[in-house]
Amino acid sequence: MPRRREGVYQENDMKRFFASALLAIAAALVSGMAFGSGVVVPGPLVTPAWLQQHQAEVNVLDVREDTASFTKAPTFTTESGKKTLAGFGGHVPGALLLDFAKVRTSRMIDGREIKWMLPTQADFQALMRSVGVQDGRPTVIVSDGTSAGDLDMAARVYWSMKVYGDNNLAILDGGTAAWLAAGYPVSTDAAKPAAGNWVAKAENRKLFADSTDVAKAAAQGRQLVDARPLPFYIGLERKPIVLAAGHIKGAEDFPPEVRAVKRDGSMRFLSRADYATVFKHLGVNSHKPTITYCNTGHLASGAWFVLHEIMQNPGVAVYDGSMYEWTTEKRPVVGLQ
Template identity: 30%
Template sequence: MKSLISSLLAVLAVGLSAPAWAAQPLLTPAELSGIRQNPDVRVIDIRSPKEYAAGHIPGAVSAPYGKWRGPADDPGKLPPEDKLVALVRSLGLDTNTHAVVVSSGANSTDFGGSARVYWTLKYLGLTNLSILNGGLKAWAGAGLAEDRNVPSVASTQYVAHLDQSLIATTQQVAAQVNNQQTRLIDARPRKFYLGDAKAPTALVPGTIKGAVNLENDKWFKPGTSIFVDPEKARQIAAAELAHPAQETISFCNTGHWAATDWFALSEVVGVKNVRLYPASLAEWTHDSALPMQNVPSRGKQILMKLKGLVS
């Protein structure tokens, strides 16, 4: 009887410590305003330190986007696990924390930073996550308060539980190139997919063999960083991805735009088995043996370089 009572008390304690709501992947400014003062909510501002210092959502902690990225020559690569865990702990995040990621809201590309941080936190084992739809721009547009106070948060002893189902390595992507049951999605603007432009981090223009193009900006209300409603997102997915697949892998140049496609399909639309290839073409193109398509001729690449379309 004593052991039964102890077990019941333990379950009750967990229930009391857990947030009383289920986190939605996207929050409006009004929704965030309604919960932000709850002690289980942690607002994570990923803008630059200068932007944060100029004004932020009250109670938000600063964690600039660069801290979540790899080295300059391979920025899509995840930082070492110990550094990511130390960052998570310093932000006061733990299993029961509802983490809300906030970017500037400047444009659809800016949203990719929020999506990449959200994905990283989920990969580390945190699941109670949201993104502020429209970022700080939407918050300010709603007339909600900002301040310059830097909150003091207690560090945690969070232990990562890596969710390997969310990530794809170069070797894993290469193994799926000719698999008709795996859908490879290039999240970059069309000109990159077609090989008419190249990012500095990629050695070769073009895309991974067999990939389809789902431009990351399709998920937003035109000219904004406001993500469309779930029904509209489902319509976009149905129109862009007509053929079913058992698995989807999203990539871009450095895993930034790709994080938006991953977030849209996995978290909003509810597609199963969606993975992110964080290193993306910045790593893929450094191995000449890996298959590509839409690669322009050497002469065209020289002409593109002269026009400043590649570097």
């Protein structure tokens, strides 16, 4: 058999090397597309400018109660050259639509049906997949942004996803209203999501509390934070589902009125420094282990988001059943009556 020259072997080796390198690069690209975009959110809040820059690399998860407004065109008025949102509608192009009514469900607790609770791991995973949330991508949660309650709605979804192991999350500060105010394109197309593959992991027990946890915390003088408006806290008002007016003994109030501020036509979270000042006035220690609650766990999620995510206090949990579950169990409250 004729002998090949050494140079021929070297040439073939180089070809094999480059072929292997190209295969490795292709595999890495496929892996990146399958397992993640490589983008990490810069913090628990993002601006419209950040979202506009990274729009194609994240799940844009639009959560709202009025789902019909998703395909409704917004209207504006112009006065002295300034354009102002007059009628809310539309969404960030490419957004996935999540009906807030589906985010919470009924659960049986000690033989009692408690409504508006966190769904089970399997049910929440199915919900996220049904709206098209893709695993391995950051998720930016977008509410309407026209009221403080909208921010709490976004916080509830954020908390729920975090309970089930997703940590690459952010809320669009100011929601869709801020996006519109920034002048970015708006869509009225119906949501047509591809099948999602988001994975719910085992629940993080540190992020939520039950009635036993709350009773123990109250008995030990640990910090409880009531996230309802002041009239509900002191017992002047109550929701029909809450069987007794007032608050859990020892709780401090952190009402919605001081959790957000209106700026440029949309509701925004405060800065960390401003929250620190607010907490001093309220007598809330933002560094202590805390359990937040409200009537049904909605507003409590907003207070949790501020304390846990913005103030970076890892020891904060949400009492999901809140005053609804507490009073259904006929536990004591402190109020005017």
